[in-house]
Amino acid sequence: MESEFNRIHSIAVIGSRGQMGGFLALKAERAGILVHRFDQPLDEEEMARLLPKSDFVLLCIPVTVMDEVLPKVVPHMKKGAVLSDVGSVKGRPLQQMLRAYDGPVVGTHPLFGPTIPVDFDPTVALVAGRDGDGSSILAVQDFYERLDFGAFESTEEEHDRAMAMIQSLNFSSSIAFFACARELPNIEKYVTPSFKRRLEAAKKMVTQDSDLFVTISGANQYSLEAIRLFRSFLSLAASGDMDLLSERASWWWREDKN
Structure with missing residues (x-):
């Protein structure tokens, strides 16, 4: 799989003090992935310094603040970085991310919370933002699998x-x-x-x-x-x-x- 996509080595978690953001940031760190953490109030200087070093920007924020946060984050992202979210709805958030960012977009939805029952197999739904984002889907799938989660591709509808x-x-x-x-x-x-x-x-x-x-x-x-x-x-x-x-x-x- 390594030859089919650019593996994610560093991520930025926006909303890292929230339950899901903190949980995923910790899981990524334990998997050996470099994690940059951001939360409100977003520090412009820190984002300008660290977002260009992030392969994957994960928005762990409520859907209601997506339009407020995206203009602060997207200008600092490096070319080719994958923009993603973890929301329970994919329709509107995907469109918001696509309007704000012209690079690869992958909507994700972890079908579990920070506390996972012992008899439950945690999986993540993945939705490509644009046609031709197949390599980005593979990269995000690989990312979640390294966190010991299953992942499958779906559609917005x-x-x-x-x-x-x-x-x-x-x-x-x-x-x-x-x-x-x-x-x-x-x-x-x-x-x-x-x-x-x-x-x-x-x-x-x-x-x-x-x-x-x-x-x-x-x-x-x-x-x-x-x-x-x-x-x-x-x-x-x-x-x-x-x-x-x-x-x-x-x-x-x-x-x-x-």
Whole structure:
């Protein structure tokens, strides 16, 4: 693979004091990669000194500040350096990076947080910004693999449609379900083990990460489409088609039947 792309030897992490930025910066350092760390307030002199030495500039920042940060970062990047992000939505951030930078752009989305469960295989979705960015995709894939993460190439649409289900609908259906359930007086006395497991699974998302998921859902153009599709499946439940829904839902555990 070395002959097919320029291997990333140095990176700049913008947003290095954030949870994900700090986590990836530390992982890269442990993999023997030179890491330059930046966070707010961005130091113009430090960026002018260190960004030209960075093969890979990784934006670990909220999508809401992308337009504010890009003009401060891009002018200092060296020719041929790869510009990337780690956001949960790829549509708008990719377009923002492409407008700001005429070099290689690769959108990335680590499908995990800084704390990775022991039974979970962490992978990263990669989306090329421009046609012909194949060598940059290979370089970024190699970078993440050196951090012991899997990586696969996707498209902007496939990624954002998937995240509309995995993140946006997961959040919206959970808060709607628990908001609905609390309407019944004394319901907390009737909690079963299966209901408690669902409560525990949703606790962090609802009580700690709610603002994040609201932002992600609002930024994903397919979120409302996913909700409308889910509503059609709820209509099947309302009409009593539980066997059909159960059969379709069991697809997720199809390998257990083999």
